[in-house]
Amino acid sequence: MSATAKRLLGIGVATLVVCVLIGLYVGLYLTSAPGSATAAQTSAGAQLYLGTVPAAELNDPHNTWVSYYSVSPTSTSWRHVTTFNLPAHTLVHVTIYNYDGQSGLRNPFISQSQGTIGGGFTLNGKPVQSIGPDTASHIFSIPQMGVLVPVYGVPDDAKNPCSNAPCSLSYSHSTTTFTFRTGNPGLYRWQCFVPCAAGYIYGWGGPMQTVGYMDGFIKVA
Amino acid sequence: MDNVNHFRRLAIIWFFVSVIATLLVVLLLAPILPPGNGSVEASGQVVDNTVLLGVSTPVATAVLVYFIYALIVFRERDPTAVVDGPPIRGHSTIQTWWLVVTTGTVLFLAGYGTIRLLADGAGGGQGPSPIATPVHANSALQVQVIAQQWKFTYRWPGYGGMETPRLELPASRLIEFHVTSLDVIHSFWAYQLGVKADANPGYDNIAYVTTKGPQTFNIHCAELCGVFHGYMFETGKVVPQSQFAVWIAQQRRQYAPGTKALPPYSKQYFPQPQRLGG
Numbered sequence: 001m002s003a004t005a006k007r008l009l010g011i012g013v014a015t016l017v018v019c020v021l022i023g024l025y026v027g028l029y030l031t032s033a034p035g036s037a038t039a040a041q042t043s044a045g046a047q048l049y050l051g052t053v054p055a056a057e058l059n060d061p062h063n064t065w066v067s068y069y070s071v072s073p074t075s076t077s078w079r080h081v082t083t084f085n086l087p088a089h090t091l092v093h094v095t096i097y098n099y100d101g102q103s104g105l106r107n108p109f110i111s112q113s114q115g116t117i118g119g120g121f122t123l124n125g126k127p128v129q130s131i132g133p134d135t136a137s138h139i140f141s142i143p144q145m146g147v148l149v150p151v152y153g154v155p156d157d158a159k160n161p162c163s164n165a166p167c168s169l170s171y172s173h174s175t176t177t178f179t180f181r182t183g184n185p186g187l188y189r190w191q192c193f194v195p196c197a198a199g200y201i202y203g204w205g206g207p208m209q210t211v212g213y214m215d216g217f218i219k220v221a
Numbered sequence: 222m223d224n225v226n227h228f229r230r231l232a233i234i235w236f237f238v239s240v241i242a243t244l245l246v247v248l249l250l251a252p253i254l255p256p257g258n259g260s261v262e263a264s265g266q267v268v269d270n271t272v273l274l275g276v277s278t279p280v281a282t283a284v285l286v287y288f289i290y291a292l293i294v295f296r297e298r299d300p301t302a303v304v305d306g307p308p309i310r311g312h313s314t315i316q317t318w319w320l321v322v323t324t325g326t327v328l329f330l331a332g333y334g335t336i337r338l339l340a341d342g343a344g345g346g347q348g349p350s351p352i353a354t355p356v357h358a359n360s361a362l363q364v365q366v367i368a369q370q371w372k373f374t375y376r377w378p379g380y381g382g383m384e385t386p387r388l389e390l391p392a393s394r395l396i397e398f399h400v401t402s403l404d405v406i407h408s409f410w411a412y413q414l415g416v417k418a419d420a421n422p423g424y425d426n427i428a429y430v431t432t433k434g435p436q437t438f439n440i441h442c443a444e445l446c447g448v449f450h451g452y453m454f455e456t457g458k459v460v461p462q463s464q465f466a467v468w469i470a471q472q473r474r475q476y477a478p479g480t481k482a483l484p485p486y487s488k489q490y491f492p493q494p495q496r497l498g499g
Contacts, residue, residue: 106403106492107369109384112479119475130478143372143452146386189452191371195404202404204370209448 034212036083036219037070045091045179048084049073052138052151053165054100056080056213060165065207066100066196066214068138069165078166082216088185091117094149096176097169099162100137102153103196103203108133110193113178115146121178123152137174139193142218147180148193182220191215228315231290239282246278247271256415259438259459261431262344263415269337276330346400346418346426349488355429361397364388365486368400368407368420371449373440377469382486384479385472388440388457390432391465400426401489408443411457417443425488432459 001009039046051071056063060080070079075097086092105111112130113121120129130150137153151174154161158172167173192214195203207213251271258264297303337343342353355361365376367384376384390396400409400418407420409428413436418428435458442453460468473480484490 104493107367107374108482108484109374109476109479111482112476114386130482133482141372143455148386189449191449193369193372204404204447208370211448215449 034083034216035079035081036085037079037081038085039087039092041087045093046086046182047073048086048092048094049075050094050096050140051075051078051165051167052096052098052100053162053167055164057165062206062210062213063164064199065210066138066198067165067207067212068140068192068214068216071097071166075167075169080165080212082190082212083219084190084216085219085221086182088182088220090182091179092182093179094140094177096140096149096151097167097173098137098151098153098176099167099171099173100153100196101156101161102135102137103194104134105136105139105150105193106195107193110139110141110148111136111150113150114148115142115180116149117179117181121149121176124175136194138196138214140176140190141193142180142188142190144188145180145183145218149176149178151176182218185220188218188220189215190218227290227294231287234290235279235283235286238286239279242282243275243278246274250274255412257413258433259413259436260344260415260433262341262429263413264433265337265341265343266415269334269343272333273330276326280326342429344415344417344428344430346428349425349427351427351429353429355395355431357395358397358429361395361429362391363397363399364390365399365401365488366409366418366420367403367490368409368442368446369403370405370447371442371453373407373409373442373453373455376483376486378486380469380473382480382483383473383476384483385476387455389465389468390457390459391462392432392435392459394462395429395431398428398430399488400428403490403492405446406444407446407453410441410443411438412441413438414459419444423489423491435460435464 039048049071051069053069054066056065056067057080067080068082070081071077111133113119120127123131131152135152136150138151139148140151141148154172154174160172162171192208196214197203197206197208200206251267254267254270256263256266258267339353341355342351347353363378365378367374367376374384374386375388376382398409398416398418400420401424402420402422404422408417409420410417414430416428416430418426420426438457438459440455440457442450446453
């Protein structure tokens with residue numbers, strides 16, 4: 001094989017490798033999508049269990065970021081997804097186990113729940129309509145559905161705080177439950193309204209601006 | 222060809238085309254111009270857009286007519302006959318008219334815009350000390366628009382400082398919006414009402430609008446404000462006075478706990494900039 005032929009072969013192989021790599025990159029980009037959790041269907045409606053932690057799992061790329069998780073009813077199994085699949089025109093019963101501390105609201109008005117069945121929610125089993133604005137740890141809100149529920153934070157002097165996900169129910173936590181009715185099929189966003197991103201200006205960077213931590217989507221079908 | 226008076230021919234063509242085009246624009250396009258007729262200010266904006274289009278159509282027509290005329294008439298049909306054109310000489314009459322017409326057009330538009338803006342503010346934010354204040358501003362219904370990432374809420378100083386998550390307005394009423402923000406820069410844009418005012422933290426931006434009949438209107442944030450800026454939209458309503466009275470009373474009862482937690486009503490707020498976090 002002549003030197004020219006060898007050179008041409010080398011260029012051809014290198015070009016092919018680069019093309020394959022570009023194709024792989026584009027293909028993976030186009031086919032990758034954040035995972036989602038589907039609410040369990042029961043005769044009483046859909047059941048959605050969520051957990052909130054002061055920091056994501058230690059092996060998470062952002063293991064210092066506050067985050068929501070999809071959890072099992074007993075908080076034993078955790079999945080780091082913030083896209084939830086819900087049925088249309090159905091009652092959805094939500095339970096939030098919160099292991100995070102109290103941050104406080106920028107707008108105290110949203111310390112009152114909105115858009116839930118019955119107008120309120122339960123906090124550790126007790127029915128309430130609102131919490132103290134400074135005791136809020138997070139908010140679970142679907143603005144397009146008019147749903148908003150404040151999540152009570154674990155007090156600073158709690159005996160057994162949990163630092164990183166996953167957290168079992170033996171750790172200090174609050175339990176918030178509420179019910180709302182979904183509307184028409186569509187893609188809705190949900191978000192937290194508490195400036196809870198520690199270390200970011202105004203508490204509103206990082207996990208607050210990144211889908212997959214303190215906000216995500218509700219796919220209603 | 223050389224004996225043809227191109228200028229006269231162009232002027233005649235332009236005159237007829239621009240008359241027809243301007244009539245079409247004013248009579249057919251103007252009624253569907255944004256933002257519609259949802260408020261007195263929105264209707265005013267439609268009139269302004271109509272005037273601007275009416276003035277600019279003859280200008281655009283002149284450019285297009287000359288362009289097409291030149292393509293047809295001045296095209297060299299023999300590619301081998303490449304010859305230099307005749308020398309260009311000054312023409313003081315044309316130059317004078319050009320200056321008079323263009324200067325007059327620009328000055329008219331500047332004057333018209335200024336007068337219209339000073340008449341009623343044209344639905345725009347005027348800062349904390351408006352200079353285009355409507356005649357009956359003292360009797361306006363005050364509504365504070367509070368923006369935060371990523372939602373608007375509304376506070377009503379005339380109703381005990383209560384706050385609502387939705388916006389309903391009474392029909393045929395002068396509204397005085399006080400637009401502010403709790404975090405970054407947003408912009409309150411009530412499209413069909415013709416209202417657009419920046420929402421800056423720690424700043425009271427006042428905009429006036431006079432509603433018309435019952436309708437729904439779209440509210441958007443018009444300032445890129447973060448990951449869910451594109452989702453920062455909702456629908457507002459203009460309802461009859463009696464229906465508004467029922468709605469506001471119902472909201473006052475429903476959101477009494479949330480209102481109780483609020484700080485006293487203020488033109489701007491300075492929430493604790495750095496909460497505990499985490």
